[in-house]
Amino acid sequence: MAREGTTQVRVRYSEVDRMGVAHHRSHFVWFEMGRTELLRGGGLPYAEVEARGIFLPVIEARCIYRAPARYDDLLIVRTTLAEMGAVRAHFSYRIERESDGRLLATGSTTHAAVGAGGRPQRMPEALRRLFD
Amino acid sequence: MAREGTTQVRVRYSEVDRMGVAHHRSHFVWFEMGRTELLRGGGLPYAEVEARGIFLPVIEARCIYRAPARYDDLLIVRTTLAEMGAVRAHFSYRIERESDGRLLATGSTTHAAVGAGGRPQRMPEALRRLFD
Amino acid sequence: MAREGTTQVRVRYSEVDRMGVAHHRSHFVWFEMGRTELLRGGGLPYAEVEARGIFLPVIEARCIYRAPARYDDLLIVRTTLAEMGAVRAHFSYRIERESDGRLLATGSTTHAAVGAGGRPQRMPEALRRLFD
Amino acid sequence: MAREGTTQVRVRYSEVDRMGVAHHRSHFVWFEMGRTELLRGGGLPYAEVEARGIFLPVIEARCIYRAPARYDDLLIVRTTLAEMGAVRAHFSYRIERESDGRLLATGSTTHAAVGAGGRPQRMPEALRRLFD
Numbered sequence: 001m002a003r004e005g006t007t008q009v010r011v012r013y014s015e016v017d018r019m020g021v022a023h024h025r026s027h028f029v030w031f032e033m034g035r036t037e038l039l040r041g042g043g044l045p046y047a048e049v050e051a052r053g054i055f056l057p058v059i060e061a062r063c064i065y066r067a068p069a070r071y072d073d074l075l076i077v078r079t080t081l082a083e084m085g086a087v088r089a090h091f092s093y094r095i096e097r098e099s100d101g102r103l104l105a106t107g108s109t110t111h112a113a114v115g116a117g118g119r120p121q122r123m124p125e126a127l128r129r130l131f132d
Numbered sequence: 133m134a135r136e137g138t139t140q141v142r143v144r145y146s147e148v149d150r151m152g153v154a155h156h157r158s159h160f161v162w163f164e165m166g167r168t169e170l171l172r173g174g175g176l177p178y179a180e181v182e183a184r185g186i187f188l189p190v191i192e193a194r195c196i197y198r199a200p201a202r203y204d205d206l207l208i209v210r211t212t213l214a215e216m217g218a219v220r221a222h223f224s225y226r227i228e229r230e231s232d233g234r235l236l237a238t239g240s241t242t243h244a245a246v247g248a249g250g251r252p253q254r255m256p257e258a259l260r261r262l263f264d
Numbered sequence: 265m266a267r268e269g270t271t272q273v274r275v276r277y278s279e280v281d282r283m284g285v286a287h288h289r290s291h292f293v294w295f296e297m298g299r300t301e302l303l304r305g306g307g308l309p310y311a312e313v314e315a316r317g318i319f320l321p322v323i324e325a326r327c328i329y330r331a332p333a334r335y336d337d338l339l340i341v342r343t344t345l346a347e348m349g350a351v352r353a354h355f356s357y358r359i360e361r362e363s364d365g366r367l368l369a370t371g372s373t374t375h376a377a378v379g380a381g382g383r384p385q386r387m388p389e390a391l392r393r394l395f396d
Numbered sequence: 397m398a399r400e401g402t403t404q405v406r407v408r409y410s411e412v413d414r415m416g417v418a419h420h421r422s423h424f425v426w427f428e429m430g431r432t433e434l435l436r437g438g439g440l441p442y443a444e445v446e447a448r449g450i451f452l453p454v455i456e457a458r459c460i461y462r463a464p465a466r467y468d469d470l471l472i473v474r475t476t477l478a479e480m481g482a483v484r485a486h487f488s489y490r491i492e493r494e495s496d497g498r499l500l501a502t503g504s505t506t507h508a509a510v511g512a513g514g515r516p517q518r519m520p521e522a523l524r525r526l527f528d
Binding site for chain 2: 428432443
């Protein structure tokens with residue numbers, strides 16, 4: 001499976017702060033949408049992963065903001081699975097503005113695998129095979 | 133138990149939109165904080181209600197916005213349990229600015245009681261007795 | 265111009281609460297997306313309205329929740345301009361699940377027109393003509 | 397002025413996701429509340445900084461999640477001004493649970509100073525002196 005996915009998102013009015021730009025928490029939500037679409041593209045929707053009792057909480061997140069996103073901007077979120085290990089997964093992201101291709105933000109998230117009770121687990125094989 | 137509760141909330145930067153005022157979805161979050169504190173004041177924190185397997189989803193919500201709330205405003209949320217019936221609970225709210233007492237918004241929410249699977253239930257007796 | 269618009273939205277992980285369903289504040293954000301697309305469809309994007317110094321704050325909002333929206337559900341937001349008066353606009357909404365057409369929520373918002381400083385204004389003619 | 401500040405925040409129902417833990421975007425909002433209170437404690441509320449036409453957008457943000465925060469947990473946000481330079485400010489954060497002192501998250505943000513139009517500026521002297 002491709003380790004990269006692309007999705008589009010339009011900046012919502014509710015995501016923009018009084019500086020007139022998307023509030024910095026929004027990018028982490030967009031990263032999450034990127035992961036959702038990357039897994040769907042691989043044939044294993046994240047909702048199915050959770051239905052099997054496996055959760056992938058974020059244990060580290062980072063974003064570098066290069067240029068502001070504004071209300072109604074159409075954005076492209078490029079998500080890359082950088083590493084799928086035995087107990088950790090690592091994704092990286094690029095957010096571009098669709099109209100002019102300008103890079104607005106880059107970032108990364110690291111995830112653990114846990115069971116329903118929050119106990120650490122190994123990454124599910126189905127997920128690891130997906131990205132071989 | 134008193135059917136009224138009061139809590140304070142300071143408007144967060146992330147709650148303010150590019151008009152410079154609190155986005156209208158924020159008031160529903162503040163209403164929810166008001167309910168949380170009303171139940172805590174009654175000796176039955178909502179977290180305990182859910183720990184018993186009872187959930188109180190919102191089935192109707194309404195807000196009338198009378199004046200804008202701004203970043204860093206300190207607000208007073210006044211919550212009243214208007215009715216606790218066999219299958220419905222109804223709360224009403226007033227949001228005032230602490231500095232000058234100005235009324236910023238009024239609203240109401242109606243709640244059903246459901247079990248963990250979403251099936252309708254009767255309001256738990258513990259909750260009904262609380263407000264007798 | 266048609267007084268109705270339709271847009272799609274996929275429920276985000278960040279919009280779902282610990283009951284496993286979309287938090288009730290989310291619907292007001294989706295309504296707002298519906299308004300954005302209705303105006304765009306009419307040839308007057310809301311960003312342009314604000315660029316002219318006119319803002320349309322929500323002065324009343326209401327939602328009736330009929331069935332839960334869940335993570336990754338694809339939703340259809342149907343927005344209707346119910347009334348565009350001299351000083352008020354009124355929109356109504358229906359949110360359906362795309363997969364089975366089930367009606368999940370209905371609602372409405374009422375808007376005033378204000379200038380940059382928050383002073384009441386008449387609805388801009390460009391907007392009123394749009395919906396004649 | 398002390399370069400450290402402490403504020404409390406109670407985890408809202410709307411901040412918790414279907415894993416039953418605070419969604420990872422929430423921590424960045426709590427960091428922002430920590431900055432707000434640190435500046436207020438220093439006698440220069442951030443609202444006043446912006447009233448002077450200076451904005452401090454986040455240009456980099458990072459969080460390490462060590463243990464989950466849950467609905468209704470009372471949290472302590474410890475904010476430290478790590479560096480206030482000519483053109484950059486750098487804050488670090490620790491979030492602890494009040495009941496048992498457990499460290500839930502650590503993080504950092506870096507800020508630029510810009511004018512109302514988004515043009516880079518030097519950090520205002522009032523702000524720099526505050527932390528000398």
